[in-house]
Structures are given as C-alpha cells and as structure tokens.
Amino acid sequence: MGDRWAIGLDLGGTDLKSGRVAHDGVLQGFSRRPSRTAESPDGPFQALEAAAMELRGSTQGEIVALGVGVPGPIDPRSGSQVGRTAHLPEWQDTPVRQWLEKRLGLPVAVDNDANLAALAEHRMGVARGTRISITITLGTGIGCGIIVDGRVLHGGWGGAGELGHIPLARGTTECACGVPGCVEPEASASGLMRQARERGLEDQSAEALFHRARLGDEEAQAMVEAMVDRLGATVATAVNILNPQLVVVGGGLAKAGDTLLDPLGRAIRRYALASHAKGLRIEPAALGERAGTVGAGILAWERVTRPVAASASRES
Numbered sequence: 001m002g003d004r005w006a007i008g009l010d011l012g013g014t015d016l017k018s019g020r021v022a023h024d025g026v027l028q029g030f031s032r033r034p035s036r037t038a039e040s041p042d043g044p045f046q047a048l049e050a051a052a053m054e055l056r057g058s059t060q061g062e063i064v065a066l067g068v069g070v071p072g073p074i075d076p077r078s079g080s081q082v083g084r085t086a087h088l089p090e091w092q093d094t095p096v097r098q099w100l101e102k103r104l105g106l107p108v109a110v111d112n113d114a115n116l117a118a119l120a121e122h123r124m125g126v127a128r129g130t131r132i133s134i135t136i137t138l139g140t141g142i143g144c145g146i147i148v149d150g151r152v153l154h155g156g157w158g159g160a161g162e163l164g165h166i167p168l169a170r171g172t173t174e175c176a177c178g179v180p181g182c183v184e185p186e187a188s189a190s191g192l193m194r195q196a197r198e199r200g201l202e203d204q205s206a207e208a209l210f211h212r213a214r215l216g217d218e219e220a221q222a223m224v225e226a227m228v229d230r231l232g233a234t235v236a237t238a239v240n241i242l243n244p245q246l247v248v249v250g251g252g253l254a255k256a257g258d259t260l261l262d263p264l265g266r267a268i269r270r271y272a273l274a275s276h277a278k279g280l281r282i283e284p285a286a287l288g289e290r291a292g293t294v295g296a297g298i299l300a301w302e303r304v305t306r307p308v309a310a311s312a313s314r315e316s
C-alpha cells in the first residue's frame with residue numbers, strides 16, 4: 001500500500017496517452033483516448049482531467065504529482081503554452097499548469113511532448129549515459145528534444161529544438177508556421193500523405209507508403225527518398241550545431257524500422273560535417289509510443305523531488 005506514483009499524460013493532436021509512472025520510471029495502466037484538440041479550448045482539458053481522474057481511481061497508493069506533454073513550446077517556468085501550434089488549434093498562450101493544478105489539487109509539471117520523449121530516452125532508454133543527445137519524434141510533424149548533461153535544453157522561453165521549421169524546403173508548399181521555405185511540409189509524414197493525395201495514390205498512411213517502397217514500388221521509393229533527404233538535411237543541421245553523440249528516432253513513423261532508419265542515416269551523414277558524423281550514433285527509440293507518457297511521469301517526479309525555486313534559478 002505504500003506505493004507512490006506520478007501520473008503521466010501525453011497530449012497529442014489526435015490521441016491522449018496516459019499511465020502511472022513509478023519513481024524508477026516503470027509505467028503501468030497505459031491507455032489512450034481522443035485528445036479532443038479541435039473541439040473547443042476546453043476539449044483537451046476535459047480529456048486530460050478525465051484521464052487523470054481515471055488513473056486516480058484505479059491506483060492503489062499515493063499520487064504525488066502529474067506531468068503533461070503538450071505538442072508545442074511550453075515555458076518551463078510558468079508551465080504555459082507559448083503562442084500557438086497547429087496541433088492545438090483552440091489554444092493560445094494557454095496556462096496549462098495553472099489550470100490543471102487548480103482542478104486536480106496536485107503539483108503539475110508541463111513540457112513539450114518531444115522534450116519529454118527525449119527525457120524518457122535519456123533516463124530509461126537508448127540515450128542513457130550520453131552527454132548530449134537529440135530525440136526526433138516523427139508523427140504528423142517533426143518534434144525534437146535536446147538533452148544536454150542530463151537536462152532538457154529549453155532555450156529562452158521553451159522554444160528550443162523546433163527543428164521542423166527551418167527553411168530547407170525545395171518546393172512551394174507553405175507551412176502554417178509562417179516561416180518562408182519551412183521544411184516540414186516536405187520532410188514529414190503529413191507532407192508525404194499530402195503528396196500521395198495529390199498524385200491520386202490510395203495509401204492510407206505514411207507507413208503504408210514506406211511499406212510499398214520497401215517492396216520495390218518505384219514511385220513510392222522516389223517519394224520516400226525525397227522526403228527522407230529533406231529530413232536528413234534538417235537533422236544534420238542540428239547535428240552540425242550541437243554535435244550530439246546520439247540521434248534517437250521515435251514517433252509513429254519510426255515503426256517503419258530500417259525502411260526509414262537506413263535511408264535517414266545515409267541522408268544525415270550526407271549533410272553532416274564529416275567530423276560530426278564520424279562518431280555519431282543513430283538509433284531507434286527504445287520506448288516507442290510510450291516515451292512521452294513515461295517522460296511526463298519522470299518530469300512530475302522531478303517536480304516534487306527537486307525544489308521548484310532551485311530549478312527555476314538554474315533555468316534563468
């Protein structure tokens with residue numbers, strides 16, 4: 001009965017993943033539900049609250065804190081969203097931590113979802129023991145979390161690692177972010193699917209297109225090759241700036257396995273400086289689709305076991 005748990009919630013554009021996380025990072029009670037992001041500003045909050053209440057009800061022992069991953073920049077000091085993001089169309093500068101603490105009466109910690117996947121991979125997964133690692137999460141878009149000396153690199157107000165929105169595109173498709181020549185429409189799964197629709201192809205997912213490429217379909221191979229080339233140039237830009245020891249590849253698209261990892265590894269090495277590519281490891285994420293939930297739980301634990309004031313002073 002003396003068990004203590006944190007609740008981990010990973011809010012995505014479509015799904016909300018949840019579970020309880022022990023102090024050593026072990027995850028239990030993992031489940032998913034619709035994240036209701038397009039309904040109204042309250043939709044995602046209602047989904048978060050329902051998931052938290054359900055876990056409270058089913059947990060034997062004490063809930064010490066709650067951690068939440070959000071698909072967009074989060075100011076680490078206030079726990080509020082910074083600006084807006086395409087994946088949460090109804091939210092702008094939303095005070096996520098404040099709202100949840102008031103509703104649930106628990107200490108709450110909030111961070112960007114890719115940052116939390118990177119944190120989980122560092123504490124529990126393939127990035128253990130590295131000094132500097134980048135975790136990219138390839139879902140609808142491109143997420144990126146950077147871990148330096150065991151801590152998430154947040155930047156000035158939570159916006160570090162917005163790797164998807166750098167101007168490396170070759171075509172004319174505009175990204176909703178407003179950056180001219182933003183690469184995400186050419187380097188992401190959603191961009192690949194848009195192209196497939198424009199060509200009248202019937203693939204239902206980027207994974208299906210990758211599968212067809214692996215089976216030797218030339219059109220699918222050319223589309224995948226073009227997308228992975230731009231993704232490789234994007235990741236190599238981060239490699240040249242940060243000189244990471246490890247790039248972790250996660251998110252739904254990583255389920256394509258070597259069909260993605262082999263050409264992506266070649267593309268990263270094509271555009272990275274030889275000195276930076278030489279010792280670089282590129283590995284699939286160990287925690288898969290659960291990384292964000294585990295990372296949210298780990299963040300919650302770190303919120304209650306490390307004084308907030310000390311944490312804030314180190315951030316500034």
Ligand SMILES: [Zn+2]
Nearest residue numbers: 165175177182
């Ligand atoms: Zn963009």
